[in-house]
Amino acid sequence: MYTENDFIKANKQKKIRVTLFSIMCLIFLAAMFTFNAIRIQALSIACAVVGFMVAYFIYSFKVGPWVKYDRHLKELKSGQKRTTVCEFMYFTDETRLVDGVEVHELIARVGKEEEDERLYYWDADKKRPSLKEGDRVSIVSYGNFVVELKNA
Numbered sequence: 001m002y003t004e005n006d007f008i009k010a011n012k013q014k015k016i017r018v019t020l021f022s023i024m025c026l027i028f029l030a031a032m033f034t035f036n037a038i039r040i041q042a043l044s045i046a047c048a049v050v051g052f053m054v055a056y057f058i059y060s061f062k063v064g065p066w067v068k069y070d071r072h073l074k075e076l077k078s079g080q081k082r083t084t085v086c087e088f089m090y091f092t093d094e095t096r097l098v099d100g101v102e103v104h105e106l107i108a109r110v111g112k113e114e115e116d117e118r119l120y121y122w123d124a125d126k127k128r129p130s131l132k133e134g135d136r137v138s139i140v141s142y143g144n145f146v147v148e149l150k151n152a
Contacts, residue, residue, distance in 0.1 A: 068100025
């Protein structure tokens with residue numbers, strides 16, 4: 001499911017975004033210190049407030065998700081994985097955020113009872129496989145995150 005290209009792309013995007021974010025923060029700091037040095041207190045405070053609000057917004061929506069996704073992929077690559085053979089039930093259509101990663105829920109049944117249902121998380125950026133309810137699949141997972149899914 002994940003290729004080496006995915007790991008490289010995520011790391012590259014993270015580095016680009018963190019670098020641009022740092023440059024933007026340094027520009028706001030330089031403007032704030034410049035206005036402070038020439039004793040224009042109102043502009044210095046305005047630069048600090050606007051800079052903080054812009055930095056918080058950009059980090060929350062543009063930088064933070066890539067940092068979390070890159071960390072997630074590194075953990076998937078190096079972490080301990082578990083293989084489970086089970087019966088596919090369904091994917092959810094809506095996405096949700098789990099540990100900073102946007103996912104679809106995948107429900108699979110290991111046994112015959114309702115208590116034997118397991119919840120897995122499928123990366124929303126990845127194409128979902130065409131499976132029908134009841135198909136036997138082998139799921140390689142890291143925690144609840146699906147690393148690899150193939151027909152059993």
